[in-house]
Amino acid sequence: MSFISDIFKKKNTSVLGIDIGSSSIKVVQLKKKGDKAILETYGELSLGPYADSSVGQSTNLPTNKIISAINDLLNEKEVAITTRVCGLAIPFKASLLSIIEMPKIPEKELAGMINIEARKYIPVPISDVTIDWSIIPRSEVEESIPGDKSNKLKTVDVLLVAIHNNIINQYKEIVTKTGLDAKFFEIEIFSTMRAVLEGVQGPLMIFDMGASTTKLYIVERGLVHNSHTINGGSQDITANIARILNISVEEAEVIKRSVGIGKTVDGVDLAEAVTVISERIFSEANRFLFDFQKKRNQNIKSVFLTGGGSALKGFRDLAAQNFKVEVVSGNPFEKVEVPAFLEEILKVTGPEFTVATGAALRCLQEI
Secondary structure: OHHHHHHOOOOOOEEEEEEEOOOEEEEEEEEEEOOEEEEEEEEEEEOHHHHOOOOOOOOOOOHHHHHHHHHHHHOOOOOOOOOOEEEEEEOHHHEEEEEEEEEOOOHHHHHHHHHHHHHHOOOOOHHHEEEEEEEEOOOHHHHHOOOOHHHHHOEEEEEEEEEEHHHHHHHHHHHHHHOOEEEEEEEHHHHHHHHHOOOOOOOEEEEEEOOOOEEEEEEEOOEEEEEEEEOOOHHHHHHHHHHHHOOOHHHHHHHHHHOOOOOEEOOEEHHHHHHHHHHHHHHHHHHHHHHHHHHHOOOOOEEEEEOHHHHOOOHHHHHHHHHOOEEEEOOHHHHOEOOHHHHHHHHHHHHHHHHHHHHHHHHHHHO
């Protein structure tokens, strides 16, 4: 009888993508229907109150507080999550990505050499991290860069990835104590790329503005070539609005999200409050771009905006003025079938849920 009953059991085709950020936790629940991914629900929970801080502010919560917050979000009736099968994104700051040049030898031999070579690039004992790597195919443009062609034929570029073991153990504890059924952990940039870059040619830059940091990634042909983190993000914009208007951070966060750039509040143009902070971030991002283009003799074709900070109204136009190339607001829900009444809302909020959506899309592929 148990065999017969198994035949009629409905296979679980719903999955979660979970993004544990510094200022909030975001979840996206997708369902597979044929070859389509359908949005079932999504939600966000601010972590500020769990640290006795303001909504939108960056936190550094202990594991037990993160577990509590995830349980609160999973059980939130308005979000109505119905599955525990998930993929989790690990913050970029918990990882290390480097491109190293290695001899062109069989992969089995290369694996042994990389474990030794990795010690030069990882600033902690190799026993404290879990490493992974992949060979980066060279493009025709790279092959055309002046230099010793014979040397290029003898070497390969390798993307080296390392994640701290204590972070992996922390995520395992979170999974256990929240009743989640995690199929994988992956670094957030790979979730982001899956969500917004499929079929997009490079080289391009992903500009991911979070609460306390802005992360930059140069991506070409599905591979991360360079990365950089800027100490500055959306909470700095909120703090500046609060200072100029002489209001609380909580009030400033509401105004920032609802009004955006190009509007006035109490006679103050918010564009000025935003620009003061964003121009410093854009300036450092442009230096990062210039260094890449000079070194590789390649121009960046476009910039993709992701992260909650880039969802600010008018931010895309401001970014376009600074980068002088095509600027695209990443919309991970373009790959997902969504209810008609949510389409316009998700075009605005999409950048905030890029990582969670990318993790959910991978999880759908793996069930």
